[in-house]
Amino acid sequence: MSDRGRALVEVLTLFGLGSDADAVYRTMLRNPQAGIPQVADQLGWHVDQVRQALDELSRLSLVRPSWEVPGRYQAVAPQVGLAVLLSRQEAELRERQERVAASKVALERAIEEYAEIQRHQQYAGVEQLLGIDAIRGRIEALAHEARSEIMGFAPEGAQTPENMTASKPLDAEIMRRGVLLRTIYLDSITKDSSSMSYAQWLVEQGGEIRSIPVLPLRMIIYDRKVVMLPMDPENSTAGAVLLRGVGVVTALCELFERVWTSATPLGAAAGSTDDGLTPQEQAVLRLLAQGNTDEAVARKLGVSVRTGRRIVAGLAARLGAQSRFQAGVEAARRGWLDAAQQAPRADNVARASSHQANSPRDPVTTC
Incomplete structure (x- = not known):
């Protein structure tokens, strides 16, 4: 194939022309008087295969019916047919761009409306979330917005496969952005191979994991500014609250740090008392x-x-x-x-931090 022929093939491919249609089109350009049987003979094809290619070329305006011989098609010159095709694609592109612009406007409007709803739902730094869908949706949004650190208590023991499957893409995306993920699990996860595999994967991705015998409740802290807690510590599916008050967030950050200090890093042996108590x-x-x-x-x-x-x-x-x-x-x-x-214990620390949050001390913006 000549350089000119190869260039034409590249152009036709860019316009989305299939290989069969490309072969028929170039054959017709070389042999303007060839009918369907002659094109099929030259290509060694069945006439039905040529007809299918002609249907595609017709849709793309690269062939037209002959004015002289009924049933015969004529190849439209590339400078004409491809110019028409290019104009059509430009029009489609403009239409897509207009749809994208309209979608952006609609998205901005939806974000504004959602923010207004959120403002109405919040009262004195507290936002209530009712139902699993609302909780999971808020977790995804807060995780996406996090910029420095996410800290959490996971008091359920062995993690369910469904929970780990749902969490893995979100955790991976968080750590890929350089956000530090620190989580405290119960010691009992060491007896569950799936939970341990997931915890080890988190460490491999850059997360920091520790464990402790007992945790007071489930808790997630985002950038030391927002805290998510369950409405009912005994039933985390009942609903959750988001807290933004500086005092209570500071105290809960302190709670996390104290429990973190007393917890055991993943894989390390936990100490025991002189009496051998674990x-x-x-x-x-x-x-x-x-x-x-x-x-x-x-x-x-x-x-x-x-x-x-x-x-x-x-x-x-x-x-x-x-x-x-x-x-x-x-x-x-x-x-x-x-x-x-x-011994260091999460429940005592929780009570101390709660008292600290309610004491008349100077507020701070971070903890």
Whole structure:
């Protein structure tokens, strides 16, 4: 093929011409008097294949019916046919540009209307979110707006496959933008391979992960300016609130930092007391001393009731106790309760931070 022929092929391809139509068009340009049978012979095709190519060329205005011979087609000169085709594509492009411009106007109007709705929904720095759709939508928007850091408590224990699948693209996009992601999970995730794989993936992407036996509630902090909390800590699906007040956000940032300091980095071995109590066992003793049932203990540890009871039974056996009451007495006699009460704990920190938020101190913009 000559350089001129190759140039024509490139031009026709740019205009969206298929390979069959391209071959027929160039054959007709070389042989203006050839009819459909002759074109088919020259190309070694069936006449139906040539007719299909002619249909495409006709739609593109590159062939026209002959004025002299009925049933024959004439190739339109490239400088004419391609100019018509170019004008058509330019018109389509202008139409698309107009639709894009109209879409931008509509989007700006929708954003303004949504912002107005949000302003009406907010009261004294508090915004309520009702339902999973509203919560997930707000999480996506806040994550997209985050610029420096997102901190969170994840107190559910083993993460569900659905939750990890939904979170992974969002987490990846956050860290790709250089936003620091710090999350504290329950120690119980170390017993779940899927949750651990996800946590390790977060670390590989640049996130920082730690764990602790018990967390007070689910919480997400965006850029130390906005905090999302569940309306009901026992049922995170019931709804959520967004808090923007400087005082309460400062206190909750302090809560996170204190719990972060006492939590164990992912993969590191947790320490134990002189009596051999693990952080999880210390947490169980605290929860039992507070009067929690086996079910409540298991839920706060993020484990099954069966596992929670096994931990309680193990402690009772080590204490040589036959009942909860006897176990409590013996634990107090050995000083285990004192050790457990003195250990860093998220619930004490939460109460201290809550008091701090309500104390008459000078407000600060960040924590």
